[in-house]
Amino acid sequence: MPINFRSWFAPSEAACPxxxxxxxxxxxxxxxxxxxxxRILSSLCASCLRSIPWIVHPLCRICGRMERCEDCVRRKxxxxxxxxxxxxxxxxxxxxxxxxxxxxxxxxxxVLAAVLAFAYERLTGTVTTGFQIITAVPIAPERMRxxxxxxxxxxxxxxxxxxxxxxxxxxxxxxxxxxxxxxxRRSRVVDMxxxxxxxxxxxxxxxxxxxxxxxxxxxxxxxxxxxxxxxVLRESFHMENRPDVYGLLWARS
Ligand SMILES: [Zn+2]
Ligand SMILES: [Zn+2]
Numbered sequence: 202m203p204i205n206f207r208s209w210f211a212p213s214e215a216a217c218p219x220x221x222x223x224x225x226x227x228x229x230x231x232x233x234x235x236x237x238x239x240r241i242l243s244s245l246c247a248s249c250l251r252s253i254p255w256i257v258h259p260l261c262r263i264c265g266r267m268e269r270c271e272d273c274v275r276r277k278x279x280x281x282x283x284x285x286x287x288x289x290x291x292x293x294x295x296x297x298x299x300x301x302x303x304x305x306x307x308x309x310x311x312v313l314a315a316v317l318a319f320a321y322e323r324l325t326g327t328v329t330t331g332f333q334i335i336t337a338v339p340i341a342p343e344r345m346r347x348x349x350x351x352x353x354x355x356x357x358x359x360x361x362x363x364x365x366x367x368x369x370x371x372x373x374x375x376x377x378x379x380x381x382x383x384x385x386r387r388s389r390v391v392d393m394x395x396x397x398x399x400x401x402x403x404x405x406x407x408x409x410x411x412x413x414x415x416x417x418x419x420x421x422x423x424x425x426x427x428x429x430x431x432x433v434l435r436e437s438f439h440m441e442n443r444p445d446v447y448g449l450l451w452a453r454s
Contacts, residue, residue, distance in 0.1 A: 217246035218308040219297060232257070234322055237363050238315035245312065254289040255319060256453060264424055265320075266453055272423050281431035282413065283328065284448025286421050287320035294452050298419060302352055313352075314359035317417070317451050321360055324449060330413040332447070335361050336371040338418040338430050339397070356451065357417035366415065371437075372397050372430055393429040399437035413445040421450040 217224040224246040231242045232255055242250065261270035265285040273279075288294055301309040325332065337353035345351060354368075361368040375398055416430055431446035438444065 217249055218244055218312050219249045219300075220246060222246050222248075233315065233318050235318055235363055238318035241311050241315040252293045253316060254291050254294065256286055256288060259285070264421065264448075264453070265323075276424070276428070280428050280435060280446065281416070281424075281448050282330075282445040283324070284421065284424065284427060284450060285320045285324040285327070286450040286453035287316050287318075288452050290420060290452035290454040298352075298452070302348065305348070305350060310352075310355055311359065313451060314356045314363075317356050317360060317449065318363065320449050320451075321364065321415075324447060328413075328447070330445060330447070332415050333367055333412045334369050334371075335366040335415040335417065336369050336434075338416065338426055339370075339372050339374040341374045353418045356419070357415075360415075360417070360449075371400050371414070371434060373400060393425045396426075397430050397433045399433050413447050415449050416446050417449050419451045420454055421448070421452070422454045424448075 215223055218241075224244060230250060231239050233239050233242060256265060256267050258267065259265035260267055261273050263273040263279070263283060264270060265283070266273075267289065297309070297313065300306070301313055335357050337351060337357040340348075340351045340353075354370075358368050360366065375396055414434060416427065416434070418427060418430075421427065427448040427450070431448070434446050435443045
C-alpha cells in the first residue's frame, strides 16, 4: 500500500467536506464549468460526488422538474418566468441540507453553492436573458434569530461572487407561516399572500428591466413561495419597467 505523504502534511485538505473520509477524487463527472465550484466539487470523495442526484434532463419546461408536472399545469397565472433546480431532494440531499442548516459549516456551504452553480449554468444556457441582480427568498426574523443566517442568501452570495452578479436584499418576510408540510397544497397557495414585502431600495427607481432578476431559494416544493416572491418583486417596479424574475433552487422536492 503506497504511503500518502500528502495526508501527513495537509490532512484536512484530503478529507471529503461532506463525510470526512479521505477524498480520492476524479473531476470527470462534475457537470459545472466555472473553475471555483468545480474545484469545490472535486474535493468530495467519489462516493459523495456520485450520490448527487443532478437534474440533467428536466421534463417540465417551466419549473425544471424531472417528471410531468401537475403544479405548473394547474397554475393559471405565473409571476416568475422560469425556474431551475440543481438536484432532486432525495434523502442524501436532505441530510446534506440539514447538516448545513444546523451547523452552518462553511465548507459544506461552499459544496451546496457549487451544486447550485449547476442550475445557474443550466439556466443561463437555456434563456437569452442576461442577469445582473441576484437576491434570495428571505426567512422570518424569528428563524433568523434561531439559525443566525439565511441559507438561501448565503448560497446566492456565493453565486454572485463566482459569476460577477450583484447581490441585493430586495425582499423581507412579514410573518412566519406554519411548517408547510402540515398544510394542504390548497391552503399553502393561499397562505403565501402577505408573507413578503419588497425592500424600498434605490434599486427600484433605476432601470433593471433590461436584465432578469435571479431569485434563490433552497427547496422548491409547489412553487408558491417562489411565485409570491416574484409577484411582490415585480409589483415593486413600475408597470412598464417590470423585470422578469427567474427562480434558481437548490433542490426539487
Ligand atoms: Zn464524502
Ligand atoms: Zn413544472
